[in-house]
Amino acid sequence: MMAVLRNGLLLAVFSGALWGVLAMIVLGITFALVSGAPAQPSVNAAALAGLLGALVLMLREPAQRTMALRFISAATVLVVLFAASFAQPFGLALDVAPFWQILAILLIVGSVSFTNWACLHDAARGALRRYDFEKILIRVFKGFGFVFFTVIVALPFYVLVMTSLKSQQSLLANPLDFSIDFSGGLGGLFRSYGELFTQFNFGRYLLISSIVSVATVILTLLFSVPGAYAVSRLRFPGRAVLSRSILLIYMVPAIVLVIPLYAVFSQLGLRNTVAGLLIIYPATTIPVALYMLQGYFQGLPAELEEAGLMDGLSRLGVIIKITLPLSLPAMASVSLYVFMIAWNEFLFAFMFLDDPDIFTLSRGVVSLNSSEVPRQHLMAGAVIATLPVLGIFLWFERYMVQGLTAGSVKG
Amino acid sequence: MSSIEPTSGPPKGIGPMQRREARLAYGMLAPTFLIIASIVLIPLLANFWISFKPVQLADLRPPTPVANERVRGDATAVGDQIRIEYRLRNSSRERGIADVVMTDSWPTGLTPVDLDARCAIENQNLRCALGDLEGGYRERLRIEVTVEQAFLDSALNPRDSKPVLTGESENILTNAELTLDNFRKVFAGSEFWSVLKVTIYYTVFGTAGALVLGLFAALLMNQAFRGRAILRGLFLFPYVAPVIAVAFTWVVLLDPFSGALNAILQQTGAAGGPINFFGQREASFTLLGLEFTFPLALTTVIAFEAWRYFPLSFLFILARMQSISGDMYEAAEMDGASPLQQFWYLSLPQLAGILSVLFLLRFIWTFNKFDDIFLLTGGGAGTRTLTVDVYEQGFALANLGAGAAVAVVVFVVLFTFSIIYFRFSPKDEG
Numbered sequence: 072m073m074a075v076l077r078n079g080l081l082l083a084v085f086s087g088a089l090w091g092v093l094a095m096i097v098l099g100i101t102f103a104l105v106s107g108a109p110a111q112p113s114v115n116a117a118a119l120a121g122l123l124g125a126l127v128l129m130l131r132e133p134a135q136r137t138m139a140l141r142f143i144s145a146a147t148v149l150v151v152l153f154a155a156s157f158a159q160p161f162g163l164a165l166d167v168a169p170f171w172q173i174l175a176i177l178l179i180v181g182s183v184s185f186t187n188w189a190c191l192h193d194a195a196r197g198a199l200r201r202y203d204f205e206k207i208l209i210r211v212f213k214g215f216g217f218v219f220f221t222v223i224v225a226l227p228f229y230v231l232v233m234t235s236l237k238s239q240q241s242l243l244a245n246p247l248d249f250s251i252d253f254s255g256g257l258g259g260l261f262r263s264y265g266e267l268f269t270q271f272n273f274g275r276y277l278l279i280s281s282i283v284s285v286a287t288v289i290l291t292l293l294f295s296v297p298g299a300y301a302v303s304r305l306r307f308p309g310r311a312v313l314s315r316s317i318l319l320i321y322m323v324p325a326i327v328l329v330i331p332l333y334a335v336f337s338q339l340g341l342r343n344t345v346a347g348l349l350i351i352y353p354a355t356t357i358p359v360a361l362y363m364l365q366g367y368f369q370g371l372p373a374e375l376e377e378a379g380l381m382d383g384l385s386r387l388g389v390i391i392k393i394t395l396p397l398s399l400p401a402m403a404s405v406s407l408y409v410f411m412i413a414w415n416e417f418l419f420a421f422m423f424l425d426d427p428d429i430f431t432l433s434r435g436v437v438s439l440n441s442s443e444v445p446r447q448h449l450m451a452g453a454v455i456a457t458l459p460v461l462g463i464f465l466w467f468e469r470y471m472v473q474g475l476t477a478g479s480v481k482g
Numbered sequence: 483m484s485s486i487e488p489t490s491g492p493p494k495g496i497g498p499m500q501r502r503e504a505r506l507a508y509g510m511l512a513p514t515f516l517i518i519a520s521i522v523l524i525p526l527l528a529n530f531w532i533s534f535k536p537v538q539l540a541d542l543r544p545p546t547p548v549a550n551e552r553v554r555g556d557a558t559a560v561g562d563q564i565r566i567e568y569r570l571r572n573s574s575r576e577r578g579i580a581d582v583v584m585t586d587s588w589p590t591g592l593t594p595v596d597l598d599a600r601c602a603i604e605n606q607n608l609r610c611a612l613g614d615l616e617g618g619y620r621e622r623l624r625i626e627v628t629v630e631q632a633f634l635d636s637a638l639n640p641r642d643s644k645p646v647l648t649g650e651s652e653n654i655l656t657n658a659e660l661t662l663d664n665f666r667k668v669f670a671g672s673e674f675w676s677v678l679k680v681t682i683y684y685t686v687f688g689t690a691g692a693l694v695l696g697l698f699a700a701l702l703m704n705q706a707f708r709g710r711a712i713l714r715g716l717f718l719f720p721y722v723a724p725v726i727a728v729a730f731t732w733v734v735l736l737d738p739f740s741g742a743l744n745a746i747l748q749q750t751g752a753a754g755g756p757i758n759f760f761g762q763r764e765a766s767f768t769l770l771g772l773e774f775t776f777p778l779a780l781t782t783v784i785a786f787e788a789w790r791y792f793p794l795s796f797l798f799i800l801a802r803m804q805s806i807s808g809d810m811y812e813a814a815e816m817d818g819a820s821p822l823q824q825f826w827y828l829s830l831p832q833l834a835g836i837l838s839v840l841f842l843l844r845f846i847w848t849f850n851k852f853d854d855i856f857l858l859t860g861g862g863a864g865t866r867t868l869t870v871d872v873y874e875q876g877f878a879l880a881n882l883g884a885g886a887a888v889a890v891v892v893f894v895v896l897f898t899f900s901i902i903y904f905r906f907s908p909k910d911e912g
Contacts, residue, residue, distance in 0.1 A: 461722060
């Protein structure tokens with residue numbers, strides 16, 4: 072039964088149609104977003120075009136598939152695309168946004184031809200061995216996977232940035248128009264950002280978020296470095312229990328702590344203060360930092376420290392002169408991870424801060440989420456909150472990834 | 483490490499070296515222990531306590547005695563009478579204040595005609611021991627005074643100094659009044675069970691979705707190609723970006739009227755009208771003549787969860803894949819195993835450990851998640867999970883006690899999961 076399906080031609084039909092559909096959806100929608108034209112991509116025509124293009128490749132055995140055949144295949148895709156959509160691949164006359172439309176069509180033809188070739192270049196025409204069949208099928212699925220993940224990750228971020236650059240009227244007029252409007256100059260383009268900094272106090276929020284995050288990192292390290300050292304290097308009763316319960320503490324959900332902390336901090340007058348946050352944030356990050364550092368310290372050779380002790384250094388001296396310099400990479404990972412947690416923290420900032428003068432960025436962006444504030448301001452605020460942490464992430468990606476893998480027992 | 487000790491094994495008793503070492507260790511751990519105890523452990527216990535107490539959000543402000551001072555009548559000549567009036571009240575309607583004392587200082591040259599029995603005056607300082615004021619207490623305390631020349635000369639007004647009131651009110655958080663009402667309230671409605679169902683649905687599918695996407699992404703990236711580092715960085719964006727940014731982006735993207743996705747769906751004819759992804763409780767579609775109904779808002783929220791957290795499973799699974807030795811695959815290749823067979827019989831068993839650890843960890847953290855749903859739907863349209871319910875009860879409905887009771891439920895469920903996790907997690911990976 073399965074053996075009948077393991078056929079080169081069937082595979083070509085499947086692969087060609089899939090790539091036709093994918094290329095049309097992705098590039099057709101990109102065309103609509105970039106040009107602002109009301110496109111209606113003809114997915115069926117594209118499926119047919121991709122399918123026939125793939126079959127053209129299969130006319131010859133793999134060894135005889137020449138460059139000329141590839142051109143014929145690409146031409147087939149182009150011709151069928153036009154024929155099956157009555158010369159309107161995007162449901163538009165060709166003189167609507169002609170530059171973008173022709174570019175999109177060329178990209179569709181090019182990408183379908185390329186992927187057809189990449190998937191099928193060595194596919195025999197008739198029945199396939201199971202090994203070859205699966206190899207090609209996996210190729211197709213992997214290609215699909217790359218497109219799928221890139222789109223689902225990139226699309227929201229693209230929309231985020233582009234919405235922040237729009238004006239209210241153009242957003243309502245055509246929600247799909249994400250073309251960049253240079254008519255107002257750079258000032259017009261970044262107007263929302265300017266207004267956030269001048270009228271909505273975002274410069275201050277940026278500063279407070281930075282102070283809170285950096286202070287949290289410093290406090291967390293001050294607490295967790297000695298703690299991690301003690302757990303990993305010193306012998307004391309209760310050590311085993313402690314090193315196992317650190318993570319358990321980390322599993323305690325913030326929402327369970329919110330009510331008692333809210334009640335107590337209200338009565339102590341700490342609720343609506345930055346100091347209150349600077350008590351809570353380190354307390355929630357210390358366990359994971361301690362856990363990460365402890366794992367790293369255990370991996371360091373103890374002989375070095377013993378040599379230091381023999382030479383008359385105190386414990387503190389050993390930690391400062393030997394252990395810390397050796398664990399700089401781990402410290403970097405922990406710092407970045409803690410910074411990310413503090414910068415992105417929402418729950419406590421939202422519950423505890425009422426005074427607009429001490430909002431963190433998270434809290435400030437939430438305050439933009441009202442019907443009185445235009446959407447592009449909300450998106451611009453989100454971009455301001457995202458850029459620093461993404462920038463740091465990209466800059467220090469190696470450390471950040473280590474931190475994430477070591478520390479992401481957290482959600 | 484005490485290098486003087488023989489290495490043949492730990493000594494039986496605790497020697498002075500060890501005692502010093504242990505003391506040092508406790509000293510180094512003390513600050514951590516203190517802050518964790520005060521911000522995590524004690525609040526955890528306090529939450530249990532509050533869940534048994536009839537506390538409203540407004541009760542956090544303690545009842546205070548308040549007095550407004552008025553002066554009635556005009557004094558133009560020595561011997562004129564004016565009246566000083568204190569309007570007293572208890573700021574709380576329900577709770578009393580004990581041992582209230584009011585003090586106020588008057589300008590010179592005022593002599594009370596007849597002083598209230600509770601009050602005494604000494605050196606122009608009035609002191610009234612008002613006793614206990616019950617909830618909702620109101621009184622006008624009037625004192626008639628005659629003026630002397632000194633008062634007329636000084637041009638001072640009795641109102642220039644504000645009356646100071648002190649009193650003791652019971653702290654609602656620390657008194658011994660306990661009740662089971664919060665739990666009764668939480669478990670009584672049919673609402674609780676639907677919230678629990680939504681929580682389980684969200685947790686199971688959100689975790690599974692993130693894991694499956696993560697596995698798929700890891701399979702893609704487990705090969706060298708140009709641009710892999712860039713793509714890997716991109717795949718981590720949803721997790722690294724702040725939750726407020728990505729949540730609001732989804733809200734804007736999926737908006738029924740001005741959202742890009744709805745516009746795309748309508749323009750391409752995939753949807754007849756705008757779809758309110760975050761606001762519609764249920765949606766139905768027909769497939770092969772059968773009508774299927776599914777919870778739309780909950781599904782969208784689950785999709786967000788899977789989208790936001792797949793990078794994490796992706797990272798872990800990829801790291802594990804890259805540590806699998808290639809020899810095995812070469813041998814399998816020689817034996818003619820097909821790619822799917824290799825995946826099924828070689829890769830999956832190797833990944834089973836990390837997948838199960840990830841599943842349990844993600845399960846716990848998805849269960850704990852509050853921010854995402856709160857920002858996306860606010861818990862509306864059938865997406866209220868237990869954690870959102872804590873907020874809803876405690877803050878939206880201002881019943882702290884009931885909120886704490888839900889939090890207790892959250893904690894108990896979670897505790898059970900954690901025990902399962904630590905029971906089953908391999909010692910070296912936990």
